[in-house]
Amino acid sequence: MAQKFITRAEDYSKWYNELVNRADLAEHSDVRGCMVIKPYGYAIWEKMRDILDAKFKETGHQNAYFPLFIPKSYLSKEASHVDGFAKECAVVTHYRLKNAEDGSGLIVDPSAKLEEELIVRPTSETIIWNSYKKWIQSYRDLPILINQWANVVRWEMRTRLFLRTTEFLWQEGHTAHATSKEAISEAEQMLDVYEDFAQNYMSMPVIKGRKTESERFAGAEDTLCIEAMMQDGKALQAGTSHFLGQNFAKAFEVKFTDKEGKLEYVWATSWGVSTRLMGALIMTHSDDEGLVLPPALAPIQVVAIPIYRTEEELTSISEKMKGLALKLKSKNISFKFDDDDQRRPGWKFSEYESKGVPIRLAMGPRDLENGKIEIARRDTKAKEIIDFDGLDSYIEKLLSEIQLNLFQRASEFRSLNTKKIDSYAEFKIEIEKGGFFLAHWDGTAETEAKIKEETQATIRCIALDQEEEEGLCMFSGKPSVGRVIFAKAY
Amino acid sequence: MAQKFITRAEDYSKWYNELVNRADLAEHSDVRGCMVIKPYGYAIWEKMRDILDAKFKETGHQNAYFPLFIPKSYLSKEASHVDGFAKECAVVTHYRLKNAEDGSGLIVDPSAKLEEELIVRPTSETIIWNSYKKWIQSYRDLPILINQWANVVRWEMRTRLFLRTTEFLWQEGHTAHATSKEAISEAEQMLDVYEDFAQNYMSMPVIKGRKTESERFAGAEDTLCIEAMMQDGKALQAGTSHFLGQNFAKAFEVKFTDKEGKLEYVWATSWGVSTRLMGALIMTHSDDEGLVLPPALAPIQVVAIPIYRTEEELTSISEKMKGLALKLKSKNISFKFDDDDQRRPGWKFSEYESKGVPIRLAMGPRDLENGKIEIARRDTKAKEIIDFDGLDSYIEKLLSEIQLNLFQRASEFRSLNTKKIDSYAEFKIEIEKGGFFLAHWDGTAETEAKIKEETQATIRCIALDQEEEEGLCMFSGKPSVGRVIFAKAY
Numbered sequence: 020m021a022q023k024f025i026t027r028a029e030d031y032s033k034w035y036n037e038l039v040n041r042a043d044l045a046e047h048s049d050v051r052g053c054m055v056i057k058p059y060g061y062a063i064w065e066k067m068r069d070i071l072d073a074k075f076k077e078t079g080h081q082n083a084y085f086p087l088f089i090p091k092s093y094l095s096k097e098a099s100h101v102d103g104f105a106k107e108c109a110v111v112t113h114y115r116l117k118n119a120e121d122g123s124g125l126i127v128d129p130s131a132k133l134e135e136e137l138i139v140r141p142t143s144e145t146i147i148w149n150s151y152k153k154w155i156q157s158y159r160d161l162p163i164l165i166n167q168w169a170n171v172v173r174w175e176m177r178t179r180l181f182l183r184t185t186e187f188l189w190q191e192g193h194t195a196h197a198t199s200k201e202a203i204s205e206a207e208q209m210l211d212v213y214e215d216f217a218q219n220y221m222s223m224p225v226i227k228g229r230k231t232e233s234e235r236f237a238g239a240e241d242t243l244c245i246e247a248m249m250q251d252g253k254a255l256q257a258g259t260s261h262f263l264g265q266n267f268a269k270a271f272e273v274k275f276t277d278k279e280g281k282l283e284y285v286w287a288t289s290w291g292v293s294t295r296l297m298g299a300l301i302m303t304h305s306d307d308e309g310l311v312l313p314p315a316l317a318p319i320q321v322v323a324i325p326i327y328r329t330e331e332e333l334t335s336i337s338e339k340m341k342g343l344a345l346k347l348k349s350k351n352i353s354f355k356f357d358d359d360d361q362r363r364p365g366w367k368f369s370e371y372e373s374k375g376v377p378i379r380l381a382m383g384p385r386d387l388e389n390g391k392i393e394i395a396r397r398d399t400k401a402k403e404i405i406d407f408d409g410l411d412s413y414i415e416k417l418l419s420e421i422q423l424n425l426f427q428r429a430s431e432f433r434s435l436n437t438k439k440i441d442s443y444a445e446f447k448i449e450i451e452k453g454g455f456f457l458a459h460w461d462g463t464a465e466t467e468a469k470i471k472e473e474t475q476a477t478i479r480c481i482a483l484d485q486e487e488e489e490g491l492c493m494f495s496g497k498p499s500v501g502r503v504i505f506a507k508a509y
Numbered sequence: 510m511a512q513k514f515i516t517r518a519e520d521y522s523k524w525y526n527e528l529v530n531r532a533d534l535a536e537h538s539d540v541r542g543c544m545v546i547k548p549y550g551y552a553i554w555e556k557m558r559d560i561l562d563a564k565f566k567e568t569g570h571q572n573a574y575f576p577l578f579i580p581k582s583y584l585s586k587e588a589s590h591v592d593g594f595a596k597e598c599a600v601v602t603h604y605r606l607k608n609a610e611d612g613s614g615l616i617v618d619p620s621a622k623l624e625e626e627l628i629v630r631p632t633s634e635t636i637i638w639n640s641y642k643k644w645i646q647s648y649r650d651l652p653i654l655i656n657q658w659a660n661v662v663r664w665e666m667r668t669r670l671f672l673r674t675t676e677f678l679w680q681e682g683h684t685a686h687a688t689s690k691e692a693i694s695e696a697e698q699m700l701d702v703y704e705d706f707a708q709n710y711m712s713m714p715v716i717k718g719r720k721t722e723s724e725r726f727a728g729a730e731d732t733l734c735i736e737a738m739m740q741d742g743k744a745l746q747a748g749t750s751h752f753l754g755q756n757f758a759k760a761f762e763v764k765f766t767d768k769e770g771k772l773e774y775v776w777a778t779s780w781g782v783s784t785r786l787m788g789a790l791i792m793t794h795s796d797d798e799g800l801v802l803p804p805a806l807a808p809i810q811v812v813a814i815p816i817y818r819t820e821e822e823l824t825s826i827s828e829k830m831k832g833l834a835l836k837l838k839s840k841n842i843s844f845k846f847d848d849d850d851q852r853r854p855g856w857k858f859s860e861y862e863s864k865g866v867p868i869r870l871a872m873g874p875r876d877l878e879n880g881k882i883e884i885a886r887r888d889t890k891a892k893e894i895i896d897f898d899g900l901d902s903y904i905e906k907l908l909s910e911i912q913l914n915l916f917q918r919a920s921e922f923r924s925l926n927t928k929k930i931d932s933y934a935e936f937k938i939e940i941e942k943g944g945f946f947l948a949h950w951d952g953t954a955e956t957e958a959k960i961k962e963e964t965q966a967t968i969r970c971i972a973l974d975q976e977e978e979e980g981l982c983m984f985s986g987k988p989s990v991g992r993v994i995f996a997k998a999y
Contacts, residue, residue, distance in 0.1 A: 053576035
């Protein structure tokens with residue numbers, strides 16, 4: 020009957036690829052590294068976007084839109100930025116095609132060569148700060164609190180749907196401030212917004228932390244991040260918020276007159292999350308039967324499937340469902356009654372299970388007679404028969420319970436797979452099993468690089484709530500003031 | 510005091526450019542032909558997008574996302590499509606930059622040349638139908654009703670903000686159907702959605718019509734459109750909906766098995782509106798003082814400005830405004846109380862006038878004492894003093910009235926500037942004054958081309974409600990069955 024899918028235990032990576040496919044979320048396009056986000060996947064992304072967008076607006080940000088193309092020379096203006104972003108990128112060199120004279124088809128018109136090549140934006144700091152230069156003269160023009168929803172392109176050699184694609188969708192906040200203090204607290208505020216979103220909407224526990232110098236965003240003074248643990252024990256960086264200091268203001272000569280009439284460089288932040296969050300969502304909750312979605316992000320929160328033999332039975336069930344639909348609508352709960360007669364109930368059960376619909380209802384003629392209905396939750400797969408009366412309130416409560424349960428389950432998993440470790444020999448063995456490792460580190464980039472080379476593990480972050488604890492670096496034996504988080508990462 | 514701006518009568522084109530700037534809607538970027546959409550302009554576009562998006566979903570469409578890049582060879586697959594779109598476009602030829610060996614800076618890495626060039630999408634029919642090929646096997650897979658919100662690039666030599674830019678934002682619907690009839694009615698339905706949006710939200714009267722063969726979308730069997738008249742009498746094509754027949758299905762070999770088990774090519778539509786609508790909105794309603802916005806699209810619908818000498822007066826006015834804000838919020842009316850003490854009331858009056866805020870309130874200490882408030886509407890500039898009690902209901906009614914008044918005013922303007930014309934000699938004189946001209950045409954592309962060459966006027970459309978009327982083509986004297994609409998156009 021049901022197709023046999025690979026399990027997480029058998030091959031986590033294949034399980035992920037199959038799941039993205041069977042839940043109809045996305046697929047590879049014929050354009051190397053670019054994905055097609057299918058309607059069901061896009062509907063989840065839209066929910067993420069709308070929730071985040073409302074939070075950005077609540078914190079005083081406005082959306083705007085800047086050009087897709089960045090002149091090549093802009094990338095060179097900020098010295099460390101260019102190293103990070105000017106390498107693997109899509110380069111537009113011409114602006115016209117023409118028919119080949121030999122009739123062989125379309126060719127690039129050599130006479131339409133651009134004087135300066137354009138880069139398809141890998142991130143927009145440079146093009147945006149080039150605009151801010153015109154917008155900012157005085158302290159009265161500050162702060163500028165802008166966000167952009169956009170597509171960006173980073174030429175990736177090895178791609179995976181949602182996790183690493185050449186083109187992806189994201190939001191990028193770019194703010195300008197009169198003081199360092201204000202910019203730092205903006206960067207911290209946006210990290211809190213990301214944490215709130217991850218934990219309360221994605222039901223995904225995250226650690227707020229700071230990147231080490233070698234893991235910082237190219238052009239940042241400080242990179243804050245939220246790190247999550249996937250079911251295979253690997254870390255996934257789910258969002259970053261950068262304090263950019265005056266680096267971009269200096270690169271683009273953006274100065275303002277302060278209240279005392281002095282000319283100063285502007286302070287900056289940038290912060291972003293991307294369609295990568297879809298990958299994080301999948302790998303936090305889903306199981307061998309398919310996608311598991313937290314209710315806050317489920318395009319369909321409740322599906323009802325009628326089980327019937329006669330048209331009459333279907334009509335009676337449909338009547339009941341119409342009433343329920345209205346009640347759920349008034350509670351803002353999205354509901355689908357699937358009475359498609361081309362598909363059998365068993366097929367539907369498995370379909371909605373694959374797609375992670377949080378609650379499934381099933382009603383047959385006997386249920387109807389008894390005023391009962393079967394209700395199944397996707398997260399625990401628990402089923403029960405309950406009274407049809409009061410069902411809408413029951414559903415409302417259950418959705419909150421599922422939302423919370425997913426968070427708790429993921430938190431417990433993370434706790435179980437987070438260990439303090441002091442011996443590097445032990446670390447080399449343990450890291451292969453996955454998980455987060457709290458270890459002392461001497462604070463040098465050399466040690467960090469060597470550990471990475473030998474184990475592929477990186478310092479995911481220095482937690483913002485890191486406990487002070489004197490110790491010795493597990494690698495070099497040099498002194499350390501607290502433990503940092505090591506893990507292999509996506 | 511107030512800066513002197515150019516009037517519409519003096520120079521309509523300059524007036525438009527200045528208005529886009531003073532209302533803070535958009536600006537040219539340093540990247541040739543690409544614009545920066547500033548927060549206030551983007552907020553209007555967001556409103557347009559959200560309203561349209563809800564209408565697309567109500568009519569059964571889902572959003573998805575397809576790659577930004579199109580392999581060059583795809584463009585050649587549909588014979589007439591390639592002529593329309595494969596000419597002026599951004600061509601990605603390389604995927605890496607490197608530091609020049611002579612230290613002169615970043616250069617394109619010649620070893621990173623793509624085997625096949627990628628085109629930045631000018632429209633997505635080809636890349637989408639290449640996906641649909643994989644999605645469609647049977648009639649059970651149909652219809653596919655998908656929309657995409659995206660950026661597109663068409664290399665334009667002469668650009669104007671919103672009206673014609675190299676990169677612009679739009680939505681493109683792409684649907685697949687089992688029958689010609691169903692596809693045609695989809696194309697018609699979406700034209701109705703556009704008409705509804707233009708008339709009831711933008712307050713912009715439009716004519717629904719059909720393009721002549723020479724004005725059709727490259728690859729379409731039939732192009733439906735909505736045409737609006739701008740204040741200078743020129744036409745603006747505000748949206749198009751295409752019946753694509755089986756052209757793209759044939760180009761990409763997309764067949765399905767019908768209910769009888771026969772293999773058939775799939776039928777298609779595509780339809781779109783873009784940030785060009787921002788230009789249409791501006792040129793339909795705005796006046797010499799600035800932008801005029803229909804309330805349905807205004808980011809701020811009501812602004813209140815306090816007039817005070819003492820802090821105490823400001824506090825009392827603020828108290829009143831807090832109560833009003835709550836009431837308006839419950840009616841879903843967006844409200845801003847501008848108590849910025851850095852700006853004088855006169856400056857604020859002119860600022861919100863420039864930005865087209867539909868209703869402006871002003872309250873001073875005497876108003877407060879008398880329980881009165883001044884209310885000014887942006888469309889007619891009428892001011893009156895009314896009771897503060899019941900103000901929220903008054904505002905609600907007034908917003909509807911403004912919405913309707915703008916539509917009526919634009920409709921009257923269009924009626925006044927639409928004429929039947931029978932003599933080509935007269936037409937050549939009249940067309941220079943602007944307006945729509947209803948004239949007989951012999952139905953040939955030759956006549957159409959000659960009239961365009963001699964007058965720059967084009968056939969905007971053959972109205973769907975064209976009256977049958979026998980006549981003689983104004984140009985050739987050959988018989989005609991009804992009048993078509995000629996105009997100069999943006």
